[in-house]
Amino acid sequence: xxxxxxITPTSSRPAPRRPWLTHLPIHVALLMTxxxxxxxxxxxxxTSLKPVREVFTDPFTWIPSRLAWENYVDAWNHAxxxxxxxxxxxxxxSETAGVLVTSALAGYAFARMRxxxxxxxxxxxxGTLMVPGEVQLVxxxxxxxxxxxxxxxxxxxxxxxxxxxxxxLMRQFFAGIPQELQDAATMDGASHWTFLWRVVVPLSTxxxxxxALLTFLGSWNALTWPLIVTTTPxxxxxxxxxxxxxxxxxxxxxxxxxxxTFSVLPVLVLFFALQRYFIxxxxxxxxxx
Amino acid sequence: xxxxxxxxxxxxxxxxxPRRLRRLSENAEAYLFILPAxxxxxxxxxxxxxxxxxxxxxxxxxxxxxxxxxxxxxxAELLQDPRFLSALANTTYFSVASVAVGLPxxxxxxxxxxxxxxxxSWYRTAFFVPYVTSLAAAAMVWHWLYHPDQFGLLNYLxxxxxxxxxxxxxxxxxxxxxxxxxxxWSGLGRDIVIFLAGLxxxxxxxxxxxxxxxxxxxxxxxxxxLPLLSPTTYFLLVIGMIGAFxxxxxxxxxxxxxxxxxxxxxxxxxxxxGFQYFRMGYAAAQAYALFAVIFIITMLQRRILTGRVHYDT
Numbered sequence: 001x002x003x004x005x006x007i008t009p010t011s012s013r014p015a016p017r018r019p020w021l022t023h024l025p026i027h028v029a030l031l032m033t034x035x036x037x038x039x040x041x042x043x044x045x046x047t048s049l050k051p052v053r054e055v056f057t058d059p060f061t062w063i064p065s066r067l068a069w070e071n072y073v074d075a076w077n078h079a080x081x082x083x084x085x086x087x088x089x090x091x092x093x094s095e096t097a098g099v100l101v102t103s104a105l106a107g108y109a110f111a112r113m114r115x116x117x118x119x120x121x122x123x124x125x126x127g128t129l130m131v132p133g134e135v136q137l138v139x140x141x142x143x144x145x146x147x148x149x150x151x152x153x154x155x156x157x158x159x160x161x162x163x164x165x166x167x168x169l170m171r172q173f174f175a176g177i178p179q180e181l182q183d184a185a186t187m188d189g190a191s192h193w194t195f196l197w198r199v200v201v202p203l204s205t206x207x208x209x210x211x212a213l214l215t216f217l218g219s220w221n222a223l224t225w226p227l228i229v230t231t232t233p234x235x236x237x238x239x240x241x242x243x244x245x246x247x248x249x250x251x252x253x254x255x256x257x258x259x260x261t262f263s264v265l266p267v268l269v270l271f272f273a274l275q276r277y278f279i280x281x282x283x284x285x286x287x288x289x
Numbered sequence: 290x291x292x293x294x295x296x297x298x299x300x301x302x303x304x305x306x307p308r309r310l311r312r313l314s315e316n317a318e319a320y321l322f323i324l325p326a327x328x329x330x331x332x333x334x335x336x337x338x339x340x341x342x343x344x345x346x347x348x349x350x351x352x353x354x355x356x357x358x359x360x361x362x363x364x365a366e367l368l369q370d371p372r373f374l375s376a377l378a379n380t381t382y383f384s385v386a387s388v389a390v391g392l393p394x395x396x397x398x399x400x401x402x403x404x405x406x407x408x409x410s411w412y413r414t415a416f417f418v419p420y421v422t423s424l425a426a427a428a429m430v431w432h433w434l435y436h437p438d439q440f441g442l443l444n445y446l447x448x449x450x451x452x453x454x455x456x457x458x459x460x461x462x463x464x465x466x467x468x469x470x471x472x473x474w475s476g477l478g479r480d481i482v483i484f485l486a487g488l489x490x491x492x493x494x495x496x497x498x499x500x501x502x503x504x505x506x507x508x509x510x511x512x513x514x515l516p517l518l519s520p521t522t523y524f525l526l527v528i529g530m531i532g533a534f535x536x537x538x539x540x541x542x543x544x545x546x547x548x549x550x551x552x553x554x555x556x557x558x559x560x561x562x563g564f565q566y567f568r569m570g571y572a573a574a575q576a577y578a579l580f581a582v583i584f585i586i587t588m589l590q591r592r593i594l595t596g597r598v599h600y601d602t
Contacts, residue, residue: 023406030401030408034415037474041418043442044430060445106326115319121327128334132535134556135580138344138563138573139337145351162329192318221423223538224556228564239425246429246542253433260426271421275414278421282479283486 048072048257055254068254075258078249080233084241091156091226091237092219098161099215100208106162107170108196112182122171125164137228144229155229156237160219166211169281173207174200210281213274220267238263345573352567363574373575375550376558377582383469383554384533391473392525395480396518400510402481403488413485417478424475428542431471432458435543461549468539468552476532480525487521488514516599523598527590534583555579 047055048071050064075081109115110122140159149155177200185195201208223239230236233244242263249255271278345364348357367373398416402409419427434442435457444454457467495517499509537556540546546553555575563572 026401026404026406027408030398030412033398034412037419037477038415039442040427040430040434040474043434044426047433056440058439058445060440060442102326102329105322109319109322113315113319113322115316118319121323124335125330128330128338130584131338132531132576132580132583134535134559135341135576136334136337137559138569138576139340140333141564142340142344142351142569143332143337158329159333162326162334164330164334167326192322217421221425223423223425223541224560228560239423242425242429243542246432253436256429257433260429264422264426267421267423268418271418275417279413279417279482282420283482 044257044260047253048075048261050254052254055252071254071258072262075245075249075255076262078255079241079245079259081238081241081259081262083234084236084238087153087156087235088220088237088239090153092216094153094157095160095219096212096215098157099163099166100212102162103166103170103211104196104201104208106167108174108192108200110167110171111174112177112200113192125167129164137224140225141228149229151230151232151235153235156226156235159225163211163215166215169211170204170207173204177203206277206280209274209277213270213277214281216270217267217278341573341576344569345577347570349569350567351569359570363571364578366571367574367578372550372553373555373558373578376553376555377578379465379550379552380534380536380554380556382465383472383536383552384530386466386469387472387476387533388526388529390469391476392480392522392529394473395477395484395525396522398477399481399484399488400514403485413478413481416481419475420478422475424538425542427475428471428539431474432543435467458544459548461551464544464548464552468536468543471539471543472533472536476529480529483525484518484521487518491517519598520600523590523594526594527587530586530590531583534579534586555582 046062046064049067049069050061050071051066051068054061054064110118144150144155144159147154149158181199182195185199190198220237221239222237223243226237226240227243230240233241236244242259245259246256346358346360346362348359348362349355402413436442436444437454437456437459439445439448439454441454441457443457448454455463458464491514495513496509499513504512535556536554537560540552540554540557541560544552546557556579559572559575559579562568562575
């Protein structure tokens with residue numbers, strides 16, 4: 001896991017090599033806290049695999065007598081989770097694709113084109129970051145109702161097809177591409193459009209991955225907006241599905257924990273596969289997406 | 290760029306025809322590039338900011354075609370609504386507690402992790418996982434962890450230490466601290482990662498100078514690390530408070546705002562008024578009140594703290 005990390009914890013001080021033993025207290029302290037932080041994950045997975053009779057026991061059952069995989073089947077079948085997953089996939093994938101395209105285009109214009117009103121527009125966009133998203137909930141809901149979009153993919157996707165954070169990140173990245181490249185491309189008769197897709201985009205893979213990951217994550221985990229604009233189970237994404245599921249099956253932790261496990265799985269897999277981009281993105285931008 | 294600017298200015302008096310055309314077409318092209326993002330942002334981001342204020346001046350349930358203009362009536366009602374006022378107090382309690390405990394905790398772990406030892410990036414990953422886990426799923430797990438009798442894992446663990454089972458989320462006094470704990474658990478990794486980035490940007494010369502002056506480890510931390518880290522701390526404090534004031538998903542899943550309304554928050558109230566009672570105007574007024582509170586707190590932090598933030602030049 002250490003491999004490929006871009007922000008490697010390096011001490012700024014040139015530390016003399018000490019024997020491993022002197023670091024033992026630090027390792028013990030960190031190991032214990034990391035264990036505490038991960039304890040809820042253990043509880044989630046172990047409960048999801050417990051036979052019914054081992055869920056409510058005193059003392060607590062740390063290791064189930066057998067792995068009750070049927071809990072997953074039960075949880076999956078007690079609610080339309082298949083449908084929820086398809087919805088979430090459609091919503092998160094479209095949103096991510098949309099944000100990448102709109103952010104790349106706008107970011108390019110702000111970084112590398114000269115036009116009247118550039119600073120004003122950019123400031124206006126950035127200014128919206130100061131307003132808590134809750135301010136837009138009521139008016140956006142009214143807009144969705146007026147458009148007749150309640151319970152539709154449009155309501156869940158369209159409002160999120162552009163992201164100020166995405167535009168900002170792309171602009172920062174594109175601004176760092178050497179002017180000589182653009183001059184050479186212009187000399188060869190390339191338009192802005194060609195230069196963007198043929199030169200800038202291939203050079204900006206890290207920026208694209210970071211924006212894509214953070215957008216996907218935010219979309220998959222989003223709750224408030226989908227909760228408001230969906231009333232039928234057919235249109236619910238996974239997280240809203242979880243809310244109704246926890247209301248219905250609240251007395252059966254083994255089912256709840258099985259549902260929680262498969263709901264977080266896609267994002268956790270993505271995180272472990274590409275964690276350096278996640279951590280880099282958060283460290284650099286620090287913004288909640 | 291500078292040379293180009295100069296030629297532009299020289300030519301500004303009498304731009305030749307093809308040149309003006311070219312500039313016009315570059316402008317048009319740039320607007321086309323921005324158009325898709327601008328369209329979405331205008332409709333769902335900028336316009337709603339103004340429209341929300343207009344709606345906050347109405348009494349309107351969305352279904353009824355009649356919209357009554359009530360001026361600042363909704364805001365006046367807010368100030369006398371005990372449920373909203375207690376939500377505001379609860380939210381303030383949550384925000385102050387989660388930031389006041391979470392931020393120092395993150396700093397401690399960031400300092401511990403800021404060294405070249407094997408395993409450090411593994412620990413960092415462990416702390417970071419909760420941040421990418423959906424709050425909804427995490428809250429479900431914590432709800433089970435906080436189970437109020439001897440079957441709950443937490444009660445089992447404190448039982449080992451000889452403490453009797455607690456009611457946690459069902460106890461009016463313990464519920465909010467329990468919610469705060471989940472929030473800290475969830476956000477710790479992000480704060481650690483940002484603190485680490487800040488720690489690594491401090492140049493080694495400062496530490497060398499302190500060492501030459503004979504400073505001990507605590508003195509180095511207190512008089513070198515802490516001041517040079519203050520821009521990061523200030524940034525985390527500001528975004529931490531802003532994020533905390535919007536708390537909603539945790540009480541929704543953990544407590545439904547109870548017990549006795551002790552974990553009922555501002556955004557929970559907004560959600561209830563707007564999307565369960567369909568009082569659009571009143572909900573919009575609550576959103577603007579939240580905006581105002583966040584704005585005031587951010588400005589206060591700026592006023593009080595900017596003098597103390599040291600920017601390394």
